[in-house]
Amino acid sequence: MRLGALSTLIRRDLRRTRGALVTSGFGIAAGTAALVFFLALGLGVRAVLLGEVFPIDQIELEPPKQGDPGLLGLLVGSGGPPGIGEGSVRDLAMVPGVLSVDPRLRFAFPSSGRGGKEIFGHDVGTSELLGDGIEPSLTRGESFGSIAFEDPLTHPGAACADDGGCAAPQYCERPSDAAAGACSDPVPVLVSRYLVEIFDKSIAPAHGLPPIGETLVGRAQGVTFALRLGESLLGRAKSGEPRTVRARVAGVSRRAVDLGITLPLSVVRRWNREYAGAGAADSFSSVVVRAKDASAIGLALERGKALGLEPHDTRARDVSVLITGVMALLSLVAAVILVVSASNIAYTFRVLVSERRAEIALYRAVGATGADMRAWMLGLAAAVGLVGGAAGLVIARALALLTDEIAARKLPDFPFKPASFFAFPPWLWAAGLGFAALFAALGAFRPARRASRVEPAAALSGS
Amino acid sequence: MIRATGLRKLYGDARARRAALDGVDFSVEPGDFVAVLGPSGSGKSTLLAILGGLDRDYEGRLEIFGSELRGLGDAALARLRGARIGFIFQAFHLLSHLSVIDNVLAPSLFAEGAGDLRLRALALLDRVGLVDRRDDPPTELSGGQRQRVSIARALLRKPDLVLCDEPTGNLDAETGERIVDLFRELHVEEKLTLVAVTHEERLARAATRTVRLRAGKIDGGEA
Incomplete structure (x- = not known):
């Protein structure tokens, strides 16, 4: 018909x-x-x-968490968690469907921060600040206005002994065991949208602070704050002398750690070496694997398991x-x-x-x-x-x-x-x-x- | 055109079998106007349904237009019916939800490659005197008018053979007479081959040949 x-x-x-x-x-x-x-x-x-909230197309892999170090471990030090080498990063990048493997290096020292007067009207501080470092190249494609997300010492300033020898907003980047340092621009810092949301919807209302809001993050861009290295409310680093550096908010990034701040990798390496030794600087503390879909993430998990790595957070899978x-x-x-x-x-x-x-x-x-x-x-x-x-x-x-x-x-x-x-x-x-x-x-x-x-x-x- | 040999049709189950047709030999040549006469229950309508390929549950041999009917598949048989056979029923079987013209055009729905048949449908309605009623529903027509619409429908695709099942059975004498006259005209002027089953002698008188059926058998040969 x-x-x-x-x-x-x-x-x-x-x-x-x-x-x-x-x-x-x-x-x-x-x-x-x-x-x-x-x-x-x-x-x-x-x-x-x-x-x-819980991206399903990415997973963070890290070495297994160490068990309770016990009293002896606390007294003599447990030696820190084993790191992830470059070879493991390359291995994971070869897994079919994996788009990128972003190594991260966490702060291996206590730190705290204070600042924000420009947007809050007065300085606010955190007694404990978590952070990590990533390769600046990973943020390619993201725009942070006039602020470059790179190690400020790529272009070091004049030699200095303290901050007084540098023109504001620069500070004197002088490791605690060095006789002299170099004037440095404030270290660029990235934050996550997750952190902004948590701040706006939970922290700000609780402390009577104005919400930043994603659109207002632009206002915070360029704001500098003091970052205290090697010392926090919980204690001091085992080596190195606590000192204060300047950091500057570069912007919101998908690559930033959820709760904390993300800096250029070489900066964190330098500070880890200063406060926790070479072992904490030469390998990575975790890798974020991004894949085209959840099934490729499954393959990456299997490969990670073979390399002795486990997922940092399984909430994405659970959700x-x-x-x-x-x-x-x-x-x-x-x-x-x-x-x-x-x-x-x-x-x-x-x-x-x-x-x-x-x-x-x-x-x-x-x-x-x-x-x-x-x-x-x-x-x-x-x-x-x-x-x-x-x-x-x-x-x-x-x-x-x-x-x-x-x-x-x-x-x-x-x-x-x-x-x-x-x-x-x-x-x-x-x-x-x-x-x-x-x-x-x-x-x-x-x-x-x-x-x-x-x-x-x-x-x-x-x- | 039609060659039927030993046609046999049984009704009922094994306990109570009844032969509606019992070894009927029958033929129709092009240009014939055959009246099949017989009382009610003699097997006339059964014979017509088998000849038109509407009932394939029979025994014997039946050849239509040179093809053994039993050898045709459903689609081929439907094509043959649509293109070469026209049907006229005692109960008219007009579709009440359609206008007169759409009833006449009903076969065109299944006529692939037949082109636009609307002009022919109008000409046929003119021929049967109902062109001015083309947009009316069949429910507004008299019995005789309805039968004329069904005749126009049967002729739409210029069939080689028209099979009529008691075409005047539901009509009064005068209207029936007019329908018989129309059949006679169509047979003479259009050279139509007609097979009409009826129990009315007046239709038989218009036919060129009559066959009598009694209890499923040809009774006393042809006249």
Whole structure:
């Protein structure tokens, strides 16, 4: 049968059997709306949680944490955790699907910070400051305005003995065991969006400080603060003399450590060597593996395990499994609605075929094949499914907008609160329509087969 | 055109079998107007359904347009029915949700490559005197008018053979007479080959040949 003829038959049916078909289509619309709404919600939440809070396409690997060092260990020192060598970094970079392997070197000494008068009105400080170092090349593509994320001693200033010998904002970078140093620009520091969110939504309200906000981070860019090396509230470094250096906020970076500050690698190496010895400077404390998808991360985990490395944080995997489970459950509910709608379609079409036996027989008499009759019924069901599915998509989108509106008004601010809890990628629209048409056609499958098997002679004689 | 040999059709299950047709030999040549006469239950409609390929559950041999009917698949048989055979039924079988013109055009839905048949449909409605009722639903027509619409529908694709099942059975005498006259005209002017099963003598009188069926068998040869 020609497509034009099929569409003529379907159009006529949609007109004359409107009532029954609308009832059938209603179920399909409800099922599609539920399916698309739940999937969009899952995708939206997944995008926020796994894209920004716990990225699923990256994992940080580190040597196994050492057990309790015991009293003796505390007294004589445990020697620090083993590091990750360049060879392991290269090995991990060879794993299929891995996009980059970013080595990190954590501060191996106590430190604290103080500053922020320019944005908070008065200096605020942390009694303990965590930090690490990364290769500046890893931030290629990110813009920090006029501030270069590189070791300031790449271009050292004049020799100096103390900060008084340097023009502000420079300071005298003089290791504690050196007789003289060199004037240095403040060390560029990167922070993560995660830290900004935590500060804005938790720390700032608790201390009556104004939130920085991602858009206001620009204001903080260039702000300098004092960084105390080798000493913090918890104690002093075992070697080297505590001293104060200047640091400058360069900006927010995806490469920055979640809780702490990230500096150029060579700066951290230099300071680790000064306060914790050569062993703490020559290898890396962890590597961040970024991959094209979660399965490649799985391969990297296996390779890391072979290299004696373990994941620093498995929350991404846990959250991913949780979201996938919840999405599967909600999709199952939606699928049940669709199955019920399909059985409703089946009933409607069974009645339709029974009522139209004579009409089907007549069409058979004037040249229709059994396959034509089957195509007619399946086409009609698919059309009902598509119309119902389209209505379901509109309902799902409207419900999502309503939910977002209510969430924006009623839910309190929390870290990473998204503007929308839903994601509607193009494939979801197509899948919604496709499932609607598929379930409707599945419902009509047996009635359509019956239509194709109507005995024309018997039907036309009324028996 | 049609060669049927030893046609046999059984109804019922093994305990109560009944032969609707019992060894019928029958033939139709191009240009024939054959009336198959017989009382109710004699097997006339069964014979017509088998000849038109609407009922394939029979025994015996049936050749139509040079092809053994049983050898044709569903699609081939549907094509043959659509292109070469027209059907006229006692109950008209018009579709009440369609207009008169759309009823006449119903076979065109399944006519691949037949082109636009709308002009022919209008010409046929003009021929049967109903062109001015083309947009009306069949429910607004009288019995005779409905049968004329079904005749136009049967002729849409210029069939080689028209099979009529009690075409005047639901009509009063005067209207029935007019339909018989129309068949006679179509047979003479359009050189149509017609096979009509009926229990009415007036239709038989218009035919060029009559065959009588009784209890599923040809009764006393042809006339």
